[in-house]
Amino acid sequence: MRQRLGLAQALLGEPRLLLLDEPTTGLDPMATKDFYGMVDELSRRGVSVILCSHVLPGVERHIDRAVIFGRGRMLAAGSIDELRESAALPLVMRLRSRGIPRCWSNA
Numbered sequence: 001m002r003q004r005l006g007l008a009q010a011l012l013g014e015p016r017l018l019l020l021d022e023p024t025t026g027l028d029p030m031a032t033k034d035f036y037g038m039v040d041e042l043s044r045r046g047v048s049v050i051l052c053s054h055v056l057p058g059v060e061r062h063i064d065r066a067v068i069f070g071r072g073r074m075l076a077a078g079s080i081d082e083l084r085e086s087a088a089l090p091l092v093m094r095l096r097s098r099g100i101p102r103c104w105s106n107a
Contacts, residue, residue, distance in 0.1 A: 003027055007035065021052040036062050
C-alpha cells in the first residue's frame, strides 16, 4: 500500500515529468499491470516518464529508450532493438527430437 500511495502522490497535479525508481516493487501482478497501463497512457499524453528498474523484461514493452549502467557508468543507450543489435548476442535454440538433443546457433 505504501508503494501505491507513493505512485498516487507522484501523479498529483498532472506532472509533465515523472522519475520513478523501481515503481513496481511490492506490487502484485494486477497492480503491476495497471501501473504499466497508466505509464502507457501518460506517455500518450506527452508526459515524460523515467523508470529505473533491474527488470528489463518487465519494462521493455513500455519504453522508447533504455540506458544501461554498470558501476556508476553508462554502458549503453538506445532503443531495445538497437541495444540487441549492438550487443550482437548469438541466438541459440535447442530442440529435442525423439530424445536426441540438437543445437543450432547463428554464432
